[in-house]
Amino acid sequence: MAEAVRFKCDTCGHAIEAWSDGNPYYINDAGEKEYAYHPDHERLDRCIGNDSPHLCLNCGEEFMVDSEHPIQKCPKCKESKIVDTFLLDGHLCPFCSGGTFGKDPDFFCIS
Ligand SMILES: [Zn+2]
Ligand SMILES: [Zn+2]
Structure with a gap:
């Protein structure tokens, strides 16, 4: 079961939605990466x-960020201040440089 939350900046209102379990993927017969979408449990079992x-x-x-090939730095600016969007609660907002992200209490859903 996956859980979704939305974090919202208390200053500029920028909102980001996040799922607790990211995007599980498996490698198909052609050797390509494919995402297993909910609630496809047969595929989820094959995820690597x-x-x-x-x-x-x-x-x-x-x-x-791929769990098999994790990166520690932002691919754009090369800073190491990266955070899993599901753990955004309480972090400073990079879009307005003044606000803080907090959980949006009006948004909650489970798949
Ligand atoms: Zn902001
Ligand atoms: Zn960056």
């Missing part, structure tokens, strides 16, 4: 890795 969305707290770039 997970791409989880991250946010750069320096430049605001959103990108995927």
